[in-house]
Amino acid sequence: MLQNPVIEVNGLTKRYGDFSAVDGIDFTVGSGEFFGFVGPNGAGKTTTISMLCTLAKPTAGTATIAGFDVAAQSDQVRRQIGVVFQEATLDNRLTARENLAFHAAVYHVPRAERDARLADVLDLVELTRFADDIVDNFSGGMRRRLEVARGLLHSPKVLFLDEPTLGLDPQTRNRIWEYLRRLADRDDMTVFMTTHYMDEAENCDRVAVIDRGALVAVDTPAALKRQTGETTLDGVFLKLTGQAIRDEDVLTNKHMSRIAAKAKGGR
Numbered sequence: 001m002l003q004n005p006v007i008e009v010n011g012l013t014k015r016y017g018d019f020s021a022v023d024g025i026d027f028t029v030g031s032g033e034f035f036g037f038v039g040p041n042g043a044g045k046t047t048t049i050s051m052l053c054t055l056a057k058p059t060a061g062t063a064t065i066a067g068f069d070v071a072a073q074s075d076q077v078r079r080q081i082g083v084v085f086q087e088a089t090l091d092n093r094l095t096a097r098e099n100l101a102f103h104a105a106v107y108h109v110p111r112a113e114r115d116a117r118l119a120d121v122l123d124l125v126e127l128t129r130f131a132d133d134i135v136d137n138f139s140g141g142m143r144r145r146l147e148v149a150r151g152l153l154h155s156p157k158v159l160f161l162d163e164p165t166l167g168l169d170p171q172t173r174n175r176i177w178e179y180l181r182r183l184a185d186r187d188d189m190t191v192f193m194t195t196h197y198m199d200e201a202e203n204c205d206r207v208a209v210i211d212r213g214a215l216v217a218v219d220t221p222a223a224l225k226r227q228t229g230e231t232t233l234d235g236v237f238l239k240l241t242g243q244a245i246r247d248e249d250v251l252t253n254k255h256m257s258r259i260a261a262k263a264k265g266g267r
């Protein structure tokens with residue numbers, strides 16, 4: 001049992017029609033822990049994060065963040081969390097600073113603290129020099145770093161990141177990890193991150209493997225290797241989730257649920 005659980009998930013389920021994208025998962029994440037969430041395309045990672053971040057309503061089960069229920073106490077939950085989404089969420093016509101200021105206003109960062117918080121997060125992701133440039137001119141790596149800064153703006157207790165390092169060069173990936181490590185150490189922040197990069201999962205304190213909506217393993221990278229008799233996490237991943245490519249599943253599921261929705265009179 002973990003000493004200080006900050007995320008507690010029990011029987012969490014998300015169904016679209018007859019299809020369970022997330023099917024009764026249970027796990028706990030401790031305060032200050034780096035928790036990796038891995039699984040093939042369409043496994044249910046983004047759906048799980050969406051429920052934990054109060055953006056999607058669970059069909060069944062419960063989840064709490066710092067003791068607050070994601071369904072019944074979404075406002076309190078939102079105050080505890082930062083989110084870095086899989087898709088870009090920045091306004092390219094605005095400067096880095098303007099993007100952050102907008103987010104600070106939406107998240108009610110007190111006016112008196114705003115300038116200091118903005119300076120702090122820009123400094124952390126090494127974008128102070130570019131604070132007043134419009135995001136449209138930024139490289140992919142700079143945009144990603146700004147997304148991370150945005151997620152950190154209201155000093156979250158838990159930071160959720162959905163594939164934050166997708167498509168980034170190794171230098172930028174390393175830097176993003178350094179920023180997160182520094183904050184986890186400095187502020188005891190908990191990091192919940194999905195990734196398809198097993199070298200990143202290797203750096204997590206614990207890793208959960210999800211496949212077809214079900215959790216198939218949760219443990220430290222070393223224990224997962226020991227249990228499966230594999231020498232690499234790539235090997236563990238393939239052993240636990242098989243060799244098949246999942247694209248067709250994903251299309252079939254979306255297609256089927258669209259048909260079901262139509263049948264019910266939806267779009």
Ligand SMILES: Nc1ncnc2c1ncn2[C@@H]1O[C@H](COP(=O)(O)OP(=O)(O)OP(=O)(O)O)[C@@H](O)[C@H]1O
Binds near residue numbers: 043251254
């Ligand atoms: N709104 C929706 N309606 C129907 N099915 C959906 C919906 N959203 C997601 N799904 C299905 O739920 C499953 C899980 O999707 P999810 O996006 O959580 O996967 P993922 O693990 O994040 O995948 P990836 O690695 O590709 O990001 C997929 O089969 C997907 O097609």
Ligand SMILES: [Mg+2]
Binds near residue numbers: 045046162
């Ligand atoms: Mg996803």
